[in-house]
Amino acid sequence: MKIDFKQNKIEITNPQDFDVLQTLSCGQIFRYTIDGNSAVVYSQNRKAILTWDNDKIEIETKDINYFYNFFDLSTDYSKIKAQLKKDKFLSKAVDYGSGIRIINNDTYEMLISFMISANNNIGRIKKSIEYLCSRFGDNCGNYYAFPTLSQLKRASVQDFRTAGLGYRAEQMFETVQRLTEQDIENLKSMSSDEQFKFLVSLKGVGEKVANCIMLFGLGVKNVFPVDTWINKVYNRLTNTTTTDRKKITRELTARYGKLSGYAQQYFFYYFRDNKLN
DNA sequence: GCCCAGGGATGCG
């Protein structure tokens, strides 16, 4: 993989460790559109247009540095994949999602997004987020920015219900009202234990959502978010039928250590995409 | 009509 910077553009040649469709559709980001061999990705008030063919990816954006970090382009995924493929059970999943990259997204946007994700499906999550952007976010021309915290504080419980949050509306309202910009900034300089404790202290944030926020919004890789699909992964791996997600989280985090976040994402994509049980 | 979706809060022992 070779990366070149042009005016308003990142060019990636021989992108064997980057598949745009896999990276966007593996459930770590909810604001994007795909049209043939082209995609548009949004984060905060920013936008990038990705186009690709077999041996090249182009990322066109005003925010080169932001999206370079966003797509984790300084990390060598070939080493990570080689290490994880030593695990027999994981090997197939790594091959299946070999172009997945873990996105480095905005902490606050991930907090709100993954609160909405709880006991929900991706189509509904996307719709709810889209609504919040168009209703409360800045108009950026042909798209809407993710609402800032102060903008989202103007939303009522009823607004969150209209957005489709259902019973999560009250929790979202309470957490948004309580949260300050400083809380978000403080998170970035905390230890991962402190980050976790703060996040699960928020209404609507449990262990799984906290781990997703840390993985996709704080760059913490030694976390293993356990959702329904990872529950299935664990049951197949251990030939059990347990639903004890705390136990599953403990064991899988211990098993994959510092590479937990990557392993989790390969597993999730492989199982969900193939509807495995 | 039931089941499921990137679960969490609450109450009870």
Added chain:
DNA sequence: CGCATCCATGGG
């Protein structure tokens, strides 16, 4: 601590 139950909503 572990465990059961409830929770909006839309698609399959």
